[in-house]
Amino acid sequence: MHSAIHLALHDSRAAELRAEADAHRLAATVPGRCPVALRTRLGWTLVEVGLRLAAPPKGATPAAA
Template sequence: MHSDTHLLLHDLRSAELRRRAVRSGPAPASPGGGLRTRLGWALVDLGLRVLPRHPGRPSSVAAGPA
């Protein structure tokens, strides 16, 4: 496809999506997002603390059979 044609189709599609977004209004807020987000980050922090701190050592799962 010619680049000018591709750009024109992209512009048309983005204009159509903008019109749809204006008609539909703002997205509803997710219920309970604050607690869920904090819990998620706490679990990520916990997972990072559990990981071994030896970056030079290969893991037994990734090493495979010898």
């Protein structure tokens, strides 16, 4: 790929990502919506609960084949 084309594609994608970040930032400041920190904490708590549910119980022996 020619370097000018590669640079143009990179610039285009960077502009798209900046626009998405700005939209996300604006959505986080809308009154009545969850703050980002609360959503993040809730998300990680759900991940932790899922991992605990997926893990075998402590002291369990592996099933024999």
